[in-house]
Amino acid sequence: xxxxxxxxxxxxxxxxxxxxxxxxxxxxxxxxxxxxxxxxxxxxxxxxxxxxxxxxxxxxxxxxxxxxxxxxxxxxxxxxxxxxxxxxxxxxxxxxxxxxxxxxxxxxxxxxxxxxxxxxxxxxxxxxxxxxxxxxxxxxxxxxxxxxxxxxxxxxxxxxxxxxxxxxxxxxxxxxxxxxxxxxxxxxxxxx
Amino acid sequence: xxxxxxxxxxxxxxxxxxxxxxxxxxxxxxxxxxxxxxxxxxxxxxxxxxxxxxxxxxxxxxxxxxxxxxxxxxxxxxxxxxxxxxxxxxxxxxxxxxxxxxxxxxxxxxxxxxxxxxxxxxxxxxxxxxxxxxxxxxxxxxxxxxxxxxxxxxxxxxxxxxxxxxxxxxxxxxxxxxxxxxxxxxxxxxxx
Amino acid sequence: xxxxxxxxxxxxxxxxxxxxxxxxxxxxxxxxxxxxxxxxxxxxxxxxxxxxxxxxxxxxxxxxxxxxxxxxxxxxxxxxxxxxxxxxxxxxxxxxxxxxxxxxxxxxxxxxxxxxxxxxxxxxxxxxxxxxxxxxxxxxxxxxxxxxxxxxxxxxxxxxxxxxxxxxxxxxxxxxxxxxxxxxxxxxxxxx
Amino acid sequence: xxxxxxxxxxxxxxxxxxxxxxxxxxxxxxxxxxxxxxxxxxxxxxxxxxxxxxxxxxxxxxxxxxxxxxxxxxxxxxxxxxxxxxxxxxxxxxxxxxxxxxxxxxxxxxxxxxxxxxxxxxxxxxxxxxxxxxxxxxxxxxxxxxxxxxxxxxxxxxxxxxxxxxxxxxxxxxxxxxxxxxxxxxxxxxxx
DNA sequence: CATGAATGAGATTTCATTCAT
DNA sequence: GATGAATGAAATCTCATTCAT
Numbered sequence: 001x002x003x004x005x006x007x008x009x010x011x012x013x014x015x016x017x018x019x020x021x022x023x024x025x026x027x028x029x030x031x032x033x034x035x036x037x038x039x040x041x042x043x044x045x046x047x048x049x050x051x052x053x054x055x056x057x058x059x060x061x062x063x064x065x066x067x068x069x070x071x072x073x074x075x076x077x078x079x080x081x082x083x084x085x086x087x088x089x090x091x092x093x094x095x096x097x098x099x100x101x102x103x104x105x106x107x108x109x110x111x112x113x114x115x116x117x118x119x120x121x122x123x124x125x126x127x128x129x130x131x132x133x134x135x136x137x138x139x140x141x142x143x144x145x146x147x148x149x150x151x152x153x154x155x156x157x158x159x160x161x162x163x164x165x166x167x168x169x170x171x172x173x174x175x176x177x178x179x180x181x182x183x184x185x186x187x188x189x190x191x192x
Numbered sequence: 193x194x195x196x197x198x199x200x201x202x203x204x205x206x207x208x209x210x211x212x213x214x215x216x217x218x219x220x221x222x223x224x225x226x227x228x229x230x231x232x233x234x235x236x237x238x239x240x241x242x243x244x245x246x247x248x249x250x251x252x253x254x255x256x257x258x259x260x261x262x263x264x265x266x267x268x269x270x271x272x273x274x275x276x277x278x279x280x281x282x283x284x285x286x287x288x289x290x291x292x293x294x295x296x297x298x299x300x301x302x303x304x305x306x307x308x309x310x311x312x313x314x315x316x317x318x319x320x321x322x323x324x325x326x327x328x329x330x331x332x333x334x335x336x337x338x339x340x341x342x343x344x345x346x347x348x349x350x351x352x353x354x355x356x357x358x359x360x361x362x363x364x365x366x367x368x369x370x371x372x373x374x375x376x377x378x379x380x381x382x383x384x
Numbered sequence: 385x386x387x388x389x390x391x392x393x394x395x396x397x398x399x400x401x402x403x404x405x406x407x408x409x410x411x412x413x414x415x416x417x418x419x420x421x422x423x424x425x426x427x428x429x430x431x432x433x434x435x436x437x438x439x440x441x442x443x444x445x446x447x448x449x450x451x452x453x454x455x456x457x458x459x460x461x462x463x464x465x466x467x468x469x470x471x472x473x474x475x476x477x478x479x480x481x482x483x484x485x486x487x488x489x490x491x492x493x494x495x496x497x498x499x500x501x502x503x504x505x506x507x508x509x510x511x512x513x514x515x516x517x518x519x520x521x522x523x524x525x526x527x528x529x530x531x532x533x534x535x536x537x538x539x540x541x542x543x544x545x546x547x548x549x550x551x552x553x554x555x556x557x558x559x560x561x562x563x564x565x566x567x568x569x570x571x572x573x574x575x576x
Numbered sequence: 577x578x579x580x581x582x583x584x585x586x587x588x589x590x591x592x593x594x595x596x597x598x599x600x601x602x603x604x605x606x607x608x609x610x611x612x613x614x615x616x617x618x619x620x621x622x623x624x625x626x627x628x629x630x631x632x633x634x635x636x637x638x639x640x641x642x643x644x645x646x647x648x649x650x651x652x653x654x655x656x657x658x659x660x661x662x663x664x665x666x667x668x669x670x671x672x673x674x675x676x677x678x679x680x681x682x683x684x685x686x687x688x689x690x691x692x693x694x695x696x697x698x699x700x701x702x703x704x705x706x707x708x709x710x711x712x713x714x715x716x717x718x719x720x721x722x723x724x725x726x727x728x729x730x731x732x733x734x735x736x737x738x739x740x741x742x743x744x745x746x747x748x749x750x751x752x753x754x755x756x757x758x759x760x761x762x763x764x765x766x767x768x
Numbered sequence: 769c770a771t772g773a774a775t776g777a778g779a780t781t782t783c784a785t786t787c788a789t
Numbered sequence: 790g791a792t793g794a795a796t797g798a799a800a801t802c803t804c805a806t807t808c809a810t
Binding site: 412413414428 | 784787
């Protein structure tokens with residue numbers, strides 16, 4: 001989802017906006033076309049179907065987010081806590097800056113539009129980040145809990161914070177505090 | 193959503209099942225009627241519209257869950273940690289026993305079918321439980337984090353565990369361990 | 385359509401009222417039953433179908449009107465002009481006193497619900513009145529116009545006056561003047 | 577309702593025909609589409625709803641009639657009687673030539689499909705003609721009768737003649753006589 | 769590539785009518 | 790007679806998608 005202004009991107013951006021405010025079903029391809037100011041047929045020259053449009057949007061959203069987050073990841077020399085914190089902060093930053101992208105992904109997760117292929121491909125973009133988390137978690141065996149479940153719990157907390165900050169936006173300063181403090185809670189829970 | 197066998201319940205149960213496996217949009221009212229073995233019109237003698245059916249289903253699901261959980265809540269004499277743990281365990285138990293109800297609620301949360309009224313009414317059924325959590329959380333002021341955000345983080349973790357156990361069901365024994373261990377993580381995060 | 389209070393009459397009266405305010409199509413039998421405070425099935429113990437209800441209503445309306453008008457008809461000794469005038473006035477009186485009955489008949493006339501049988505049977509109730517009009521008209525051969533067309537023109541004028549007085553009701557005194565003056569116009573047109 | 581052959585006109589013409597023979601309710605949009613040989617969806621690309629189709633049809637019918645009649649209206653130098661007679665004859669001519677248009681308007685008048693807006697807009701197309709009639713009528717104050725009621729009586733007579741000639745069509749020669757003779761009756765009634 | 773009129777399968781909903789109680 | 794839950798055919802309308810221009 002580069003920001004070059006061409007019809008394909010216009011369609012993607014308009015679709016993202018509408019899917020968030022109206023939902024997938026309530027957003028017709030006709031409406032997307034109308035608001036993107038292209039013809040109804042044009043949408044289908046770029047995307048095979050509405051379904052394909054949604055999956056593409058998810059893929060490009062995940063990729064965009066991964067790129068942003070990875071750009072903030074400190075070198076491997078840095079201590080683990082600071083590396084994880086950097087990810088935590090970067091993710092929250094991204095969600096605040098791109099609330100529609102975040103909302104879209106939340107809606108998409110529990111929708112019948114997801115294709116397994118899409119999920120897997122999206123997962124691929126995050127390999128490095130997941131690897132770091134898994135590596136950290138595996139060092140601390142907590143009770144009988146598998147790395148998988150721990151990763152899910154961690155991610156769930158992160159999403160909860162992001163969701164909260166999108167619904168109740170605060171001053172930039174305060175948001176930084178919240179991001180930082182919430183990380184400390186998560187760190188304490190899993191790694192102390 | 194009592195379990196009395198009458199047409200209304202047949203419709204609700206069939207709808208729940210189909211909404212989970214197919215999604216709201218992909219499940220036509222005709223299909224619900226067919227699988228519930230009632231006439232297409234019968235659905236509309238009990239529910240004003242498909243939309244109303246979905247909202248009713250949410251409301252009754254939430255109520256059912258609240259009733260189950262509250263039945264396990266120890267008396268106010270019990271120490272706070274054990275009271276919260278009882279809730280935690282009861283919720284996970286319920287989700288495992290009624291995976292479709294849980295899945296349905298997850299789908300519903302991010303769907304454009306929700307009516308604010310429904311959400312508020314559903315919230316009402318949980319007042320006692322939310323009150324307990326808020327009360328516990330308010331005793332521990334953690335960084336700059338509001339009770340609201342902390343409650344969201346806590347709930348998110350709980351849901352993550354339930355979701356995991358539904359997707360990867362394990363032996364009853366192991367599930368109890370997971371429920372218990374995950375609670376300890378949450379407790380450590382927020383109350384130690 | 386006697387005024388005895390029983391379920392049959394309740395249904396007829398409610399139906400008349402609703403047909404006038406909502407139209408035939410927009411008035412469901414369920415609504416008639418509800419507002420008449422009887423069960424949905426009861427309507428069908430008295431009337432074979434919605435269609436039959438409408439036709440019965442027309443028949444009884446026409447009959448009621450004919451009875452009212454004929455009660456005002458002077459004896460055959462009276463001069464023709466006064467006999468016709470009596471009819472004219474009586475019809476307008478009736479329409480003013482029973483606006484829904486008049487409206488219903490206007491709607492019914494151009495509706496696909498009419499059965500030829502009903503029309504003919506209704507016509508039967510008016511035989512005496514039509515006979516008088518025809519007899520008067522036949523005495524005056526006007527141009528090439530058949531009694532049929534002249535009767536239609538006369539009746540159309542009468543209806544126009546009634547319609548006007550229902551939509552713009554005036555004081556009782558003024559309505560009498562209008563009824564009288566409009567009759568003079570009609571009389572001049574056809575019989576002078 | 578021009579006569580250009582395109583799908584929009586095909587639909588309008590087919591609808592007019594069916595509405596007249598079957599009534600509004602009994603004519604399904606599916607049937608209109610089938611007989612117009614277009615897809616079911618096509619009807620809705622041209623008309624927002626069945627209701628809108630009916631109202632459009634009324635508007636275009638009234639407009640067509642007004643255009644035809646106005647084309648026959650003599651210049652203002654002509655004496656009033658001849659100007660009114662021209663309108664009378666032109667209207668009857670039009671109704672005979674387009675019986676379905678006339679029937680449709682009669683059905684529409686007493687149907688719950690009319691929108692006030694439509695009526696007013698339609699009325700607008702007739703301004704000039706109504707103005708002429710009102711002007712003539714205002715010159716003759718007849719009893720206590722308002723111009724409004726007199727116009728209604730006059731129009732009602734005209735419609736009665738048209739209705740008669742449509743139901744009992746006669747030779748062109750005879751129809752001219754009837755149109756002419758009926759006008760004389762109306763003229764005598766209101767203006768002598 | 770871009771267009772947008774046309775398509776037609778399919779969805780939701782209504783409602784006259786029935787029939788077991 | 791009276792009831793009203795249940796029926797299911799049929800109606801209106803939507804919308805992803807196509808294709809001739």
